[in-house]
Structure formats: structure tokens, C-alpha cells
Amino acid sequence: MASSTTGEKKILTLKGGDNEEFILEESLVLQSELLKNMVKEERVSSIPLPSIKSKTLVKIIEYLKKHAELTPSNKEEFKNFEKEFVNVVLEELLDITVAVNYLKINGLLEFCCQAVADRIKDKSVEAVRKIFRIESDFTPEEESEFRKETPEAFEGDLDDTTN
């Protein structure tokens, strides 16, 4: 299967998990190491990405486009865009991070991981559990040992769970 071309620009179709299709220039997806390899090795024109929700894919494509337009003169604007980009509910941010890790878009991965880390920083253990909706799977003995060893990690405002 050869890549279809319109004019000089190669066009590629990405298929999200809910079968929604996204048509974009091949040059854009080259920022993803994974897709770059697929395009180079297999000369495909359509790539199914069943593990990535369309909503997530929309965000990622938005980033790829912005990043492709990045020049020294609009650096500030891009920074603001990045800030807004990760200003989403945690669940969405995690979906994006996992997808970006899979697609191997290195710069964006760093940025997403930093954003997730920012939501862990300076919070108590209980607050982090609440934010990330994680149930402790430690035994009660372990749990009380932690509390004895590092009480400061369990102190702090439980209501500090905005996001």
C-alpha cells in the first residue's frame, strides 16, 4: 500500500479508538517516533490506533500542528499554548500522557510528565490518593508503619484536591 499523495504533500489517516478518522499531513506525524517508523518501514497511508481515544488524539494532533508552526518569534505564544494544553482534568491528562508515551513524542512526553508531577507535588499521601482515585493496597500494618516513619507525608489538607 503506497502513501497517497495530493500535490506534493503526503497525506496520512490516523484512526482513533472509536473509529473516528483524522486526515493530516504525513510530515506532522513524523514528530512521533512510532508513527515515523511505521510510515518509513511499511509505507502505510492509514494507521489504526485502537488504544487511543479520539478525544485524546484530537488534542495530540492539535499539539503537533502547533509545534510544527513553532518559530523563534512565536515562542512565547507556544509556551502559553503548552500551559493551556495540560490544563485539563487529570483523567484526560493521563490519557494524553499514556498515548504520547506510546507514540513516542519525546518533547511532549517530558512536558506531560512534568504536568502530572505538578499535581502530585506538595500534597499529602491521602490527597494524592483522592486525586488519582487510588485505593491503598498496603496492609494495615504497613500503613501504620509508614505513618510512624514519615508522619509528615500524611499531614496536610485533605481538601487540597482541586484537580
Next chain:
Amino acid sequence: MGGLMVERYEKLGLKESLSRAYHYPIACEELSCILRNAYSKIPKNLQSLIFQDSLAAFRLLPQMQTQAAISAANGLLHSIEAALPKQKKVLAASEFKQAMVAQRRRRKVQPMVEGRSQLPQDILVHIFGFLDLTSLVTASLVCRSWSVAASDNHLWQSMHISFFGRPSDNPNIIRLTYGVERITFTPGNTTTASVDWRDAFKRAYRGISRKVTSQRGFCKQCNSIVWLSNSKCSNECFGKISDEHQIMPVSIKQIVDYVIEESIPSSDSDSDTDDSVDGSLFKLWAYPMRFGEPHARCGSI
């Protein structure tokens, strides 16, 4: 010759690794890489062995409730489609389809077993790389899977460096590091692992302990690729990481070369150039290059 190849492949222990949730994604990626780079060069019996393991990977998928597992299986399917003859491709595709259906059904039956945020270990470690000491300790107390990720040796090595500087910068640390190393090199004292950075940090700072890391390494002692667990050779042959480089971190490419040619990974073979040619390589030792430049890594591709 072919028999040896099979033997080396079996030493990788992919079949067993697939059944462990935390090794599943990496095992799939290794299978993928072997399929892509070497399938046509290997003897028939090994080809069928690898094919069977790939099918086994798909059958195990429903048990893996992580996004990373689905991604990895999906990648494996892509490699199968690129490398295998038609008949096998069809068989694998239908196995994958069934697995995905079963996976989804299972997810419906027991929704969110561990909350919404079962992040894969590699991503967790990456995220934790951006945390300060207090937050890293907090993260390690959240749940078991976070605890494992937050004990990553490299995280603590860079934490150690950021607190106490590189060994040569600080006389105290020289003593500490030498102390640890001396213990390591003392013959007979086999119970002490090489530098456990979390432990070293703890001694220097007084923190908490609990250590696990899991990746792939080449153990010179038992001449095979092993899972690094707790910085030791998982074959329990007493080989230890960075103890005279008994166990060396290896890339997937090196694993493939090992199976095909028994080329023994050497630490000075420049895997970086390989990586840029074949970006599908998974950098097993993905974090050490960050040391000393904690701010240089944000925002640029």
C-alpha cells in the same frame, strides 16, 4: 547453530515474563523487535516458537488491565503484520481481536479495579523524575505500584547527586560512596548489592527504604539476558549491577543481536547511533543522561 539460537531465545524467558503484568509491555516490545528485525533470518523452529509466544501474548492480554499492555499488544500485532506470512498474520489478527473483546468485557465486569489511574511503571518513573524529595517519598506511600516506581534506582541516584553533588564534589560523599563500594568488592560479602542509591541516599539523608527496579540487563556471569530485579541478576548467580559491570543494561536491539548472533552486548558499543536509525528501540536505561541538567529537559523536542 539453530539450536543455540533457540536456546538463547528461551533464556530470555519471554513466555514467563508475559504473564507478569509489569513485564508484559516490555516482553511484547522485545517480541516485536525480534519479529521486525530478525524473523526472516532465523530457523523454522525458532520462527514457530516466536509465533506461538506472540499468540500467547494476545491470549494473556485480557488479564492485563493496563493501557500499556494494550499498546504493546497492538505494537506486536503491527510487527506480525509486517513480518509474517499471510496465513499466520490472519491467525494472529483473529487472536488479537478475540483478546480485545475479552479484555473489554472483563473491564466492564470489574470496572476500575485499582481506580482510574493504573499508570504503567515506565511512565510513573518518568513522572517521578520531576518530583522533589518530599513528594517522591509521598508518592512511594500511595500504593504498591507507585512504591515500586518511586524506588527506581536512577531516581535516587539523581536525587543523591542533586543533594550531595557528584561524588568528586563533596568529600563526605566520597567517603560514603567508597564505603558502599568497598563493601561490594569485599570477597565473601555477597549479601550487599552494589550501589543502591536509595539506600545510599537514605544513609546520607535518613529516609525510608524499599527497593525494586525491573528492567533488562546482560549478566556476564550466567551469559544471558536477565530481568534486573533489585539490581541483581534474577538468575541468582550473584552477578550484580555495576559490580565490575557484571550486569549491563541492554537495549532491545542488543537483545535481538544476542539471540541471532550471540553477540555479547558490550558497554562501549554505541547504541545511540543505532537508536537514531531505528527509533523503535526502547531505551532501557532511559534516565541517566538527565543527571546534572535537571532544567534542560522541558519543552523541547
